[in-house]
Structure formats: structure tokens, C-alpha cells
Amino acid sequence: MYVRCACGRSDRDRRVAGHGHGRGGPLTLGAEIQKIAADYPESRSAILPALRLAQEEHGGWLPPEALQEVADALELAPAQVEAVASFYDMLHLAPVGKHLVEVCTNLSCALLGGQQVLEAFERQLGVAPGETSEDGAFTLRAIECAGGCGQAVVVVVDERYREPVRPEDVPAIVEELRGD
Numbered sequence: 566m567y568v569r570c571a572c573g574r575s576d577r578d579r580r581v582a583g584h585g586h587g588r589g590g591p592l593t594l595g596a597e598i599q600k601i602a603a604d605y606p607e608s609r610s611a612i613l614p615a616l617r618l619a620q621e622e623h624g625g626w627l628p629p630e631a632l633q634e635v636a637d638a639l640e641l642a643p644a645q646v647e648a649v650a651s652f653y654d655m656l657h658l659a660p661v662g663k664h665l666v667e668v669c670t671n672l673s674c675a676l677l678g679g680q681q682v683l684e685a686f687e688r689q690l691g692v693a694p695g696e697t698s699e700d701g702a703f704t705l706r707a708i709e710c711a712g713g714c715g716q717a718v719v720v721v722v723d724e725r726y727r728e729p730v731r732p733e734d735v736p737a738i739v740e741e742l743r744g745d
Contacts (some may be wrong), residue, residue: 567637594622599637608639612649615639616656625665626657654708662704664742666690667721668730670707673714678732682718683707685735701744 577580602611713719
């Protein structure tokens with residue numbers, strides 16, 4: 566059943582308002598963080614989702630001003646925010662490449678060739694773990710656990726899991742990424 570508005574038109578073709586349509590336009594990062602914080606009993610409980618949002622807004626990493634924005638929006642000390650940001654592996658305090666390649670080197674992956682997969686990426690990309698290629702296209706990281714132990718070796722590329730990966734799979738993965 567469709568409702569007719571006062572002008573006689575059906576509401577069938579009405580669209581949902583987008584950002585900028587009424588109510589003042591898109592939210593600032595601080596406002597978005599405050600909106601997230603409203604779902605938590607204490608503002609400090611929102612630090613992690615706020616940092617994820619800030620990282621997304623700042624091109625994949627958290628410059629000092631992003632940490633300050635989060636601290637200001639949550640009314641916390643910057644040191645509290647930085648402590649959380651420096652603890653979690655998925656938060657980046659330095660710029661990362663267009664493609665982030667993370668190779669799990671924890672026990673299950675290590676037993677099934679994680680180090681060999683990491684070395685294959687090093688050869689293909691020309692960078693060591695923790696480095697970004699000169700052209701800014703790739704950052705390679707060794708990570709402790711990707712949570713996919715049943716399908717080791719796990720490689721996380723741009724937040725997408727690839728599993729299981731063997732050293733001989735690496736050239737095709739890199740070629741695919743270079744084609745983007």
C-alpha cells in the first residue's frame with residue numbers, strides 16, 4: 566500500500582535523503598565520533614571504533630591530529646587514545662601504501678610456511694616487513710595472528726583474507742594488485 570501526499574503524488578518513488586539533504590549536511594569527524602560514543606556507557610569505551618573511523622577518514626593511518634580529534638570528541642586525554650592506537654595491530658601510526666599486505670607468522674601459519682610466504686612477498690615487492698615501497702603502492706607487514714588458523718597460511722590484503730596461501734601463490738597475488 567502506498568500513501569499519497571497532500572499534492573496527490575504517491576510516496577512509492579520517494580528516495581531516502583542523502584548526506585547534505587536537509588539537517589545541516591554531512592557530519593564532521595568529531596560529530597560522527599560523538600554519535601558513536603552515544604552508544605556506550607562511557608566515552609572511553611568508544612575509543613576503538615572512533616580510531617577505526619578516524620583512520621578511514623585520514624587515508625588509512627592515524628596522524629597525530631587524528632589522535633587529537635578523537636581525544637577531543639570523546640573528551641579524553643590524548644595519551645589514553647594514543648595508548649589504544651599503539652596497542653592494536655590494525656591501527657596504523659605511520660602512512661601505509663595503497664595496498665596493505667599482512668602475512669600471519671603465528672604458530673599455525675609458521676608451521677605451514679608463513680615465513681616462506683613472507684619472504685616470497687619480500688622478493689616480489691622489494692620491501693622488508695614494516696616498509697612501504699618507494700612508489701607508495703605496497704606496505705608489507707608480518708602480523709601475529711589473523712584468526713584463520715584452520716586455513717593457514719593467512720595473508721590479509723587490504724582487509725580481505727586470502728587463505729591458504731603458499732609461496733608459489735605470491736607472484737599472482739602481486740600481479741593482481743599491480744593491475745589495480
